[in-house]
Amino acid sequence: MIRSPKHAASHGQRTTAFAESLDFYRSLVGLTAPSLSAEIEPTVEGVDLTPLFAGAASSGSSGPAAAAVPNNVSFSQMARCPCGKAYPCTQPGIESACNSVPRNVTPFMGYSIRVENYRYNAWIAFDGLSNRGKWAEAERSGGGTEWQELYDHHGDDGTNWADGYENENIADAQPS
Numbered sequence: 001m002i003r004s005p006k007h008a009a010s011h012g013q014r015t016t017a018f019a020e021s022l023d024f025y026r027s028l029v030g031l032t033a034p035s036l037s038a039e040i041e042p043t044v045e046g047v048d049l050t051p052l053f054a055g056a057a058s059s060g061s062s063g064p065a066a067a068a069v070p071n072n073v074s075f076s077q078m079a080r081c082p083c084g085k086a087y088p089c090t091q092p093g094i095e096s097a098c099n100s101v102p103r104n105v106t107p108f109m110g111y112s113i114r115v116e117n118y119r120y121n122a123w124i125a126f127d128g129l130s131n132r133g134k135w136a137e138a139e140r141s142g143g144g145t146e147w148q149e150l151y152d153h154h155g156d157d158g159t160n161w162a163d164g165y166e167n168e169n170i171a172d173a174q175p176s
Contacts, residue, residue, distance in 0.1 A: 004031050007053035015052055016158055018074040018114060022046040073115050080108035080123060104128035108146055119166065121149040150174060
């Protein structure tokens with residue numbers, strides 16, 4: 001959640017536009033020192049979401065606010081904890097043993113793509129020494145992934161934080 005004092009009309013407003021953590025740097029520069037935006041190195045990833053504060057942007061909107069999120073998609077990555085004797089998965093949150101798992105024993109990495117109406121997750125075998133998913137190995141195995149998840153978010157307006165839209169995995173019901 002970001003609040004811009006320069007954009008009073010946006011106070012208390014919501015958007016359905018997607019944002020990723022990597023957008024924060026460019027957005028904070030755009031909100032606080034717009035004249036410096038051009039000086040951000042081109043290798044810095046992310047999108048400046050400042051136009052979202054100038055108008056109510058949502059998926060399917062047009063104008064400068066929509067230009068801030070050209071693909072309206074977000075990507076994420078999450079390690080799968082190797083629960084067991086060495087890493088008991090009994091304590092949730094910051095005290096979880098999963099937070100201290102060495103990268104070289106992480107068995108799977110989850111890669112997620114979220115678009116307006118769906119979230120797709122693929123769990124790929126992971127090589128912690130090279131810090132990469134074993135994509136070629138997954139392709140050779142015939143299906144590509146250890147596990148796949150697909151969740152329908154039709155009707156999700158972003159207000160149901162109780163996981164109401166990710167309870168039924170519909171991946172197996174979809175054609176390949």
